[in-house]
Amino acid sequence: MTPDYDSVDGALARAGADTDAAEGHGTLCGMLSVNGALPVEDWFRELLPEPAPGDRMADESRRQLAELFRETRMQLHDTELGFDLLLPGDDAPLARRVEALGLWCQGFLYGLSVCGVRQEGSLPEDSAEIVRDLADIAATGFEVDADEANETAYSEIVEYVRMGVLLVNEELQPIKAPPRLH
Numbered sequence: 001m002t003p004d005y006d007s008v009d010g011a012l013a014r015a016g017a018d019t020d021a022a023e024g025h026g027t028l029c030g031m032l033s034v035n036g037a038l039p040v041e042d043w044f045r046e047l048l049p050e051p052a053p054g055d056r057m058a059d060e061s062r063r064q065l066a067e068l069f070r071e072t073r074m075q076l077h078d079t080e081l082g083f084d085l086l087l088p089g090d091d092a093p094l095a096r097r098v099e100a101l102g103l104w105c106q107g108f109l110y111g112l113s114v115c116g117v118r119q120e121g122s123l124p125e126d127s128a129e130i131v132r133d134l135a136d137i138a139a140t141g142f143e144v145d146a147d148e149a150n151e152t153a154y155s156e157i158v159e160y161v162r163m164g165v166l167l168v169n170e171e172l173q174p175i176k177a178p179p180r181l182h
Helices: 005-014 021-034 040-047 056-076 094-114 125-139 148-172
Strands: none
Touching (some): 021 056, 021 094, 125 148
16 A cells, blocks of 8 residues: 655655655656666665664655655556555645646656656657656646636646556566466
């Protein structure tokens, strides 16, 4: 089960990260979409300073984040499409959720770049389009009113991003179908 947004946010803060849970998870997803065999230490190097020897709080935070890493890798390759973005829950103000979605997209783009995908031209056409859309979402800073229409629009954009990330992941690392038994 994926750790919740607030616990991941706290673990990142305790480990000394300069990012929040949404951006950190986006970075992880971008990195894993390029390299499904990525070691957890590579993600840690991108987000976390080296812990001081004997810093038990940082060590515990790293254990929590390693669990998120394992769960996210499994979700990205789940044939049932069980992947979810790590974003604040529906009880958070809509403006905060929209901001977190932009940070998530920014993190995803950073994760792709860190793992060598620096130009859209190096991606299959559908993935390149998704990446352009994620860049637009990441760059959009706007005020939103908490009304039903904006809630619906937000939900639709989150679902678009979710499915887009699964497409990018699949195009960069096709899921191997299990062997057929005759």
